[in-house]
Amino acid sequence: MMDDNAFKTAKLLIERVQYDDSGQGTGLGIDEEKLIQWHLSRKFYELRTDADYALEKMKTKEVLRQLVEVRREVPILRIQDES
Numbered sequence: 001m002m003d004d005n006a007f008k009t010a011k012l013l014i015e016r017v018q019y020d021d022s023g024q025g026t027g028l029g030i031d032e033e034k035l036i037q038w039h040l041s042r043k044f045y046e047l048r049t050d051a052d053y054a055l056e057k058m059k060t061k062e063v064l065r066q067l068v069e070v071r072r073e074v075p076i077l078r079i080q081d082e083s
Contacts, residue, residue: 009063
């Protein structure tokens with residue numbers, strides 16, 4: 001179950017992936033690390049320390065993991081997993 005911040009992050013990530021797919025038209029999705037960096041750059045002024053940055057990166061990866069799990073049941077995202 002996601003808290004409010006995780007839900008907001010998930011919504012932003014989904015919108016970004018959908019925008020990227022419609023803009024490029026490739027249907028291949030977006031690289032996971034690029035998506036994470038995009039999200040972190042949007043929160044740049046909120047992240048005051050390296051620890052804040054690392055924590056937000058970890059939380060973003062967890063949200064993506066949860067979205068990928070949901071995607072297996074409902075195909076809403078195309079995220080290129082590097083693993």
